[in-house]
Amino acid sequence: MSSKPITLYDIPNKDPDAPGSPTTWRARYSLNMKKLSYQTIFVELPDIEPLAKRIGAAPTSTKRDGVTPLYTVPIIHDHATGAIVSESAAIAEYLDKTYPSGPTLVPAGTMPLQLAFRDAVSDVFGAFRVFMIEGIAPKLNDRTMKMWKARLTEQGVNLDALFDGDKEKVWEKALAGFAKLDKWFEGNEGPFVMGSEPCFADAVLGAFLRYSWAALGKDSKEWKDIVSWDGGKWVKYLECFTPYETIL
Template sequence: MKKIIFYDIPGKTEDGKAWSPNTWNVRFALNMKGLKYRTEWVEYPDIEAACKQIEAPASDVKSDGVTPHYTLPVIQDPNTGRVIADSIAIVDYLDATYPNTGPPLFPAGTRVLQAAFRDAFASTCSRVLAPVIALATCTHLNPRSYEYFKRTREEVMGKLEEVAPEGTEKGEAKWKELEEGLTTVAKWFEAGGDTLFVGGDAPIYADILLAGRLFWARNVLGKDSKAWARIRAMDGGRWEKFLTEWEKWSQVV
């Protein structure tokens, strides 16, 4: 089997280059399935050109509703000649194309519930995590990506230094929203008998979504930072325990 080419955005975190939550979703899937791949690192300003070069489809449209928007992750599979964009489409492709390698991430009968989890998680937790760690993310990028990330995020969020400033009432309010969001997610697990994974004994794609966001936070905040310690301590240490289970699938190839 030829190696799949996996396109990711480089950063400068403690553990290496990998940081992006959406690309972590695909890295986890590739590692869980034991598929051979290599990472091609692409800075933010070069993503569109790189996608067009390999004929990757746009994953969305820009704010004008017309112009194609090219994003990562993308994979290029030389074994089938396929180029796939968007983490959900990629994981779906891996499940369908390589059903005998690793666990299914969209097991039969779970798609409706996983879609519901994805939407609920996005509105409950993902939306309140980004403001808390946006500035830290920005400062962990290489210069060209730093400029792009900061400019595009500030178009939506305002000046990043003012979104959740440390030690201020505004910053603490953002942290409170994050804590409440994670506690809501923790209660979902408690309702299932306090299971560690959404998938029960084995993780599924819904679990990958959660792991990708937590890895993002830990990697850009720093494992030994006070900010990560706050997240680690939430909900009785549940998230630290959850991430420990993902270390075996966290290698960056």
Template sequence: MSSGQIVLFDIPSKTGKPWSLNPWKTRLLLNYKGLDYKTEWVEYPNIKPRLEPHVPPNGPQSMAPYTIPTIMLPSGQYVMDSLEIAKVLEKEYPSPSAHVDSPYYDRLLEQTKAAMAALPSVYVTNVYDRVLGEASRPYFHETRTKYLGMPIEEYLAKHPVEESFQAAEQYLRNVTALLKENGQGPFLMGREVCYADFVWGGFLLFFKVMGEDVWERFLKATGDAKVHLDFLEALEPWTKKVD
């Protein structure tokens, strides 16, 4: 039976708080729209058994058939994938609009995908070493070893962190330019929030949780730390609620 609330399925960190960039996108959107929701925390090995009875699997291009974020609407309908969730929430709860169809989404996604492709040495290793609790670490190590084509430790040895940041720097600076494009700021559309802002917000919060050393190096790679710190400050009304 539905409780009347939306349920957000998220993966806990070792502290039991949000960390992953994709669930953050959905959490920020839920908070922005002021929707009543609760979090159901699901460790990595429990994601498939928890979701499989309720939602079709992802396509073969996905890293896993069942992924988080997923939500359950008050109707009992399950929706998986952050962009699909955003489209459904925008349709079901249109006010305030998150402008999910803003062209900034595709423009930003092009840069974040390229940056993530350059940064596995940073995020895979630090999520494993610093973020995840014991229940998720073996699953994460096994699946990311398959994804990287070698054990995490070996990948890090072959792809030093500093070289990875250098490879990602241009893409991160392109995002900085996007945020500066509208002179009114601090958001991509200026003073008005759009879903793409939550995508970038999730990205920033993801790297921030890895530790001050990672966070400072990340900000340096953007070319203008203040732009992103001001952006996060402007997002604070929707980053504080974590359940």
């Protein structure tokens, strides 16, 4: 048994300060918000499915054929209870149920709304996904990069020709998306989605911003744009997550 009560499985890369993906950062933020003791074990992309099958983690979706199970991280293994939980929203629900102290990540009755928020935020960041692919690709380890590139090719994404058209127009979509996101926070009584305390929806948005910072690079024009948009709202929002960024 691990000396830590919980193990978080994540994807490594060449930058030790910026591992993972938007989904694994959601789980890390959730664990840190709850102030839980855990350890991170890094797993290269080709090793995730064998690991999941070995420890009994459930698939989170299906592959492109619509039939074959797809195994992804984050996965947590709670050594205190024996529970093995896949997928960030399910992890947040599990942590609330098992460790009720600290902020409630998914208050009763809010999961459908939080998942709708997750999907809407995914659309905002998906509009400039090619910028993040371009930035994160050189940071991936070779084995993960090889499999990731193959998956992107299946999706019709060519790493050698990411920008099919006007790069500026793609970035204009990002600006419009953030402006829409800003309106969702109008009238909020506090810095977070539900006010003064963070919830799972905040872990989602914070994770996307943290991943964007890592992928784009803090000195890039694109990240500096995000920092300046909406009166500096997004860098201030991300700063709220500084206490929850510890990589254990």
